[in-house]
Amino acid sequence: MRLSPAKLYQGLNLTVFSLVMVFLYIPILILIIFSFNDARIITGWQGFTTKYYVQLFNNPTIGEAFRNTMLIAGLSTLVSTTLGILTALALENKRFSGRKGLIGLIYIPLMIPDILMGVSLALLFNFTRVNTGMFTVLIAHITFCISYTVIVIQSRLEGFDYSLVEAAQDLGAKPSYIFWKIKFPLMMPGIIAAALLAFTLSIDDFIITFFTSGRGFDTLPIYVEGTIRRGTITTINSLSTLMIAFTLFLVIITKRIRKIIISAL
Numbered sequence: 001m002r003l004s005p006a007k008l009y010q011g012l013n014l015t016v017f018s019l020v021m022v023f024l025y026i027p028i029l030i031l032i033i034f035s036f037n038d039a040r041i042i043t044g045w046q047g048f049t050t051k052y053y054v055q056l057f058n059n060p061t062i063g064e065a066f067r068n069t070m071l072i073a074g075l076s077t078l079v080s081t082t083l084g085i086l087t088a089l090a091l092e093n094k095r096f097s098g099r100k101g102l103i104g105l106i107y108i109p110l111m112i113p114d115i116l117m118g119v120s121l122a123l124l125f126n127f128t129r130v131n132t133g134m135f136t137v138l139i140a141h142i143t144f145c146i147s148y149t150v151i152v153i154q155s156r157l158e159g160f161d162y163s164l165v166e167a168a169q170d171l172g173a174k175p176s177y178i179f180w181k182i183k184f185p186l187m188m189p190g191i192i193a194a195a196l197l198a199f200t201l202s203i204d205d206f207i208i209t210f211f212t213s214g215r216g217f218d219t220l221p222i223y224v225e226g227t228i229r230r231g232t233i234t235t236i237n238s239l240s241t242l243m244i245a246f247t248l249f250l251v252i253i254t255k256r257i258r259k260i261i262i263s264a265l
Contacts, residue, residue: 028244035237052238062239065223072134072219073202076141081195083142084149085187091150092157109147117144118211125212132214140212141202148201149194156190196254200247 038049056062087106091099109117121140125132164186168178206221213222220239227236 031237032241032244035241037237052235053242056235056238056242059235061218062220062223062235065218065220068134068217069203069219069221072137072141073199075138076145076202077195077199080142080145080149080198081191083146084153084194084198085191087146087150088153088157091154106147106150109144110151114144114205114207115211118208121208122211132212133217136212136214137209137217137219140208141205144205144208145198145201148197152194152197153187153190156187156193160186192254192257196250199250203243 034045035052036048036050037045038051039046087102090096091102093099096102118140121136121143122132125136130136160183164182165178168182173181204221206225209219209222210225213219218226220243224236224239
């Protein structure tokens with residue numbers, strides 16, 4: 001039985017897609033499996049154990065790095081999302097004279113390589129004699145996260161149904177009431193998506209954090225890089241597995257919240 005060109009093309013696409021998924025997820029699966037491997041040097045399977053998870057929770061350095069990561073990610077997400085909302089609302093005005101220039105400034109951090117941005121921020125902090133640490137890392141994370149939050153929220157505003165706003169205005173609703181009761185709830189899915197993206201980017205960032213953190217302030221990516229450089233990767237496999245589980249948990253919670261908001265609307 002001969003296959004039609006359409007089915008042959010569909011089968012080829014499915015095969016390529018399957019190979020890409022295998023290439024992406026097999027290393028993650030291997031990492032999760034070997035996080036339970038009873039071997040200090042991973043050369044093969046030596047038996048099942050959970051002792052490296054116990055060591056992970058008993059390691060105060062990892063605990064401090066985790067707290068630093070969550071603190072920076074939380075604060076940078078809050079600030080960048082708030083600034084993203086305000087900036088997206090400002091760009092909504094087509095008559096704003098500096099609109100094109102502001103859009104260009106927003107897209108610049110997306111086009112600049114991370115290493116160039118990290119070096120430039122490090123030079124700025126050095127020139128202004130600002131001591132590197134938590135504050136400089138927070139400023140750096142807000143700097144590159146705000147571009148993503150503005151773009152995501154702005155895309156939500158582009159598909160906004162202004163007939164609801166016009167109907168509320170015709171009924172005599174005040175601008176503050178229209179914003180908080182109509183516009184803001186409709187923007188909420190975009191705001192949640194922007195916040196989740198900023199939080200993920202902040203947790204994951206290594207290069208910019210490396211150049212702006214200085215000594216004595218480590219985040220999880222900085223700690224992981226230093227530990228792998230020293231050749232100790234057993235607890236890192238366990239840490240990576242927990243981070244994967246935490247990321248999946250955030251995705252599930254975000255989808256649940258988004259469904260609740262959409263159903264409420």
